[in-house]
Amino acid sequence: MGKIVGLTGDETAAEAMRQINPDVLAAYPITPQTEIVQNFSQFVANGVVSTEMIRVESEHSAMSACIGAAASGARAMTATSANGLALMWEICYIAASYRLPIVMPLVNRALSGPINIHCDHSDSMGARDSGWIQLYSENCQEIYDNLIQAIRIAEDKEVLLPVMVTLDGFIISHAMERVEILEDEKVTEFIGEYKNPYSLLDVDNPVTWGPLDLYDYYFEHKRQQIEAIEKAGEVIQRVGKEFKEISGRSYELMENYRLEGADLVIVAAGSTAGTVKAVVNQLREEGVKAGLLKIRAFRPFPVREVSQALKNAKAVAILDRSVSFGAEGGPIFLEIRSALFEEAKRVPVVNYIYGLGGRDIGIDEIKAVYKNLERIAQTKKIEKLVGYLGLRE
Amino acid sequence: MKEKGWKEIPLGGLILEAGNAEKYATGGWRTYRPVRDEKKCNDCLLCWVYCPDSSIIVEEAKIKGFDYEHCKGCGICSAQCPKDAIEMVEETKFVLQEKGEQ
Numbered sequence: 001m002g003k004i005v006g007l008t009g010d011e012t013a014a015e016a017m018r019q020i021n022p023d024v025l026a027a028y029p030i031t032p033q034t035e036i037v038q039n040f041s042q043f044v045a046n047g048v049v050s051t052e053m054i055r056v057e058s059e060h061s062a063m064s065a066c067i068g069a070a071a072s073g074a075r076a077m078t079a080t081s082a083n084g085l086a087l088m089w090e091i092c093y094i095a096a097s098y099r100l101p102i103v104m105p106l107v108n109r110a111l112s113g114p115i116n117i118h119c120d121h122s123d124s125m126g127a128r129d130s131g132w133i134q135l136y137s138e139n140c141q142e143i144y145d146n147l148i149q150a151i152r153i154a155e156d157k158e159v160l161l162p163v164m165v166t167l168d169g170f171i172i173s174h175a176m177e178r179v180e181i182l183e184d185e186k187v188t189e190f191i192g193e194y195k196n197p198y199s200l201l202d203v204d205n206p207v208t209w210g211p212l213d214l215y216d217y218y219f220e221h222k223r224q225q226i227e228a229i230e231k232a233g234e235v236i237q238r239v240g241k242e243f244k245e246i247s248g249r250s251y252e253l254m255e256n257y258r259l260e261g262a263d264l265v266i267v268a269a270g271s272t273a274g275t276v277k278a279v280v281n282q283l284r285e286e287g288v289k290a291g292l293l294k295i296r297a298f299r300p301f302p303v304r305e306v307s308q309a310l311k312n313a314k315a316v317a318i319l320d321r322s323v324s325f326g327a328e329g330g331p332i333f334l335e336i337r338s339a340l341f342e343e344a345k346r347v348p349v350v351n352y353i354y355g356l357g358g359r360d361i362g363i364d365e366i367k368a369v370y371k372n373l374e375r376i377a378q379t380k381k382i383e384k385l386v387g388y389l390g391l392r393e
Numbered sequence: 394m395k396e397k398g399w400k401e402i403p404l405g406g407l408i409l410e411a412g413n414a415e416k417y418a419t420g421g422w423r424t425y426r427p428v429r430d431e432k433k434c435n436d437c438l439l440c441w442v443y444c445p446d447s448s449i450i451v452e453e454a455k456i457k458g459f460d461y462e463h464c465k466g467c468g469i470c471s472a473q474c475p476k477d478a479i480e481m482v483e484e485t486k487f488v489l490q491e492k493g494e495q
Contacts, residue, residue: 099405160404198407208408220399221406227399 002182009172012140012179013079013105013165014039016147018049019187020103023074023194026054026065030084031117032169033107037079059084063091063102070100071209073199075151077102081169082109082123089127095162096131097225098209101154101194102162105147108270108321109169110357118358119169121270121321124298125331131225133163133232134299136269140177143167145249146296148182151191152239158231168271170358186246233300253302255294256309258284262291263314264373267306267336269295272319272354272361279366290370295332303339310336311343314377317369319389321355329386348376354389365389415463419446423466425481427459433478440470440479 007015013036017025025044027037044053052074056062062078069076080088085106095102106124110116124134135150137143143165150163167173182190198207213221233253240251255273258280259265266276273294283290293309310316318337320330327334333351340347352369355361369389376382403409436456441449448464450457471479 097405198403198409206411208411209405211406211408213406216396217402217406220397220402221404223399224402224404 002180002186004178004180006176007140007179008035008174008176009137009140009143009167010035010107010174011039012143012177013147013167014043015179015181016144016187017077017105018043019182019184020075020077020148020151020191021049021188022051022077022103024052024054024066024069024076025078026056026062026069026076027078027080028056028059028062028084030059030081030109032109032173033079033081033084033105035173036105036107059088060091063088063095066102066104067091067095067098067100068200070095070102070196071098071199072201073194073196075155075194076100077104079105079107081107082111082117085123085127086111089130092127092130092132092162094210097221099160099225099228100162100196101151101160103147103150103154104162104164105143106164106166107169107173108166116357117169119171119271119321120356120358121166121331122323122356124164124166125322125324127164128299128331131161131229132299133159133161133229133236133297135163135165135236135297136295137165137167137172138271138273138294139172140175140179141249143172144179144181145243145247145251148187148190149236149239149243149251151194152242153232153235155192155194156232156235156239159228159235161225161228161232166270171271180247180249182247190243190246229300233297233302236297236300251296253297253300253305254309255292255296257292257294259291259293259309261289263289263377264370265291265293265310265313265316266319266366266369266373267293267295267310267316267332268319269298269332270321272321272366275361275363276319276366279363279370282363283367283370288370288374298332298335301335301339303335306336307339307343310340310347311345313347315373316347316349317373318349318351319369320351320353323353323356333386348380348382350376350382350384351386352389353386359390361390418462419465420460420462423461423464424484425466425468426461426484426487427464427466427468427470427479428482429456429458430478430480433476434474435476435478437475439473439475443469443473445469
């Protein structure tokens, strides 16, 4: 039997990492990620893990150290937030293009400026084109489950890509919840061993990492990356099924919450999905056919699954916790609106930007969204394509 | 060298074979071509020592010429030659010559 414990999101991530027991952890502290590495360093100090911990001078170095370690055949991890991710930006692209399966919890925090330490998704959404797989977590349990699955997804031979597992800063990272922890041996067995076929330390089979790659081959290497992240969709589903066998909890690319016969659907990612579920339950009791589509994998984006889930809705609202300045709507909205273009029947879709810099979102705001969806479903008219939730005029 | 498709090449831009840079012709990058004056050259081989692209061809301690498939025209050989025996000549001159123009 595993155990049931009360842990914050950051403690949960550290606990998952203790069980993963990576060969190398290189990290630099940043709020609200700090407690992950702080807790993990305690495990290192107490000899509970055999991890080589590198205290680097910046996130740029953290990701660089992870790349060196992973290319040497080590299982490498780091963790960061917001500006930390921004500082490792350049190296994130390199990790993905070298096909190194580094796994990183990302505690979502607003990017400066003005400086802000609270949650929004501007950090991870900004890194959406870096070639990393992105899994969003709704609560502490999902952080734990996603991190363990992320190792398997990243290291799958058909994938070999880095994975970031996101958790909402403070809302989840510093909130204590009930978490089911598996036995250490079960996790060890589930994740298996990382074997890079081309280790830098394999002196009998020397290879060159990171050579110049110009107009004659760069494009082909990008095409390989496209193939890998497309394959990752199937691998995420397969690993989700296998994870159910050891945990009883199943995972897909996304979660359909009371979507059967739902006319009014909200799409959300991260902790807000939990609040939406509470509203859906209330509305269903009142006879309103409300539902939620929760995005788990944003990269790869499950285009077919999402349009399949939404095509029969009468009105859809997409909640985005980040802005794509100058675009007509947030990143998730743009993705879904594009996915629905292939459907014969036109589904009315609106976008709400919310929660920037940690602005709270509650039951009332979400109810107002469903109210608006009800109006759109009745009148078939969209008054405002992109709105702002919880913003003062 | 025939260029391969994306399914045939190693992942991540890895090079699995040591020393295969030789197969990659970089001479086309050159703007200035080193030309040796055999009368001035005393085969001291300093150019061979300095050349960053191993493009000075030497046989039995004598300079035989340049490997123009790999020489990028950096001019280091010309700069360090104690006898001033290597002149850097603009490539366009040779192109025009080949076309029979002045």
